[in-house]
Amino acid sequence: MSYMCLYCNGMLALDSLCPLCGKPLSDVGRLEDYSGPYSPYRSIDDLKLTNGYPDLALRLCIHQTYCGSCGYSAVMPIAERQA
Template structure:
């Protein structure tokens, strides 16, 4: 069995209201995709080591569609 992120794999969607304006926040993907131009292509095991991330969570960046505020959320990985 493998631990995977349900958002990265399209198994779940997360409705997340903006704490600023209460607009809808959109999932922009895992935070490691924003480190540099090539980080999105690296293996997850490598990017997790870069920021000492907990392997049980996948940190996603959410951004408000209205005001542009962003926030990070830790998403529980699930066994599959």
């Protein structure tokens, strides 16, 4: 049983809008690719605490999103799907 992120695999495109200016947010990739090996683990631990489902939390792909228009950026956890 394997899981994959549809966004990383290019099967889905991010369709979120910037909360500040309403322009489409761009997906700049997985957080671990973006900021090094330490922050994603901390993020996943935080998610475990908040949603209470450790197995599910481990199936989350943490993406960094960015608005090229105003510079807003946010972290978006995306649930991976069974392949």
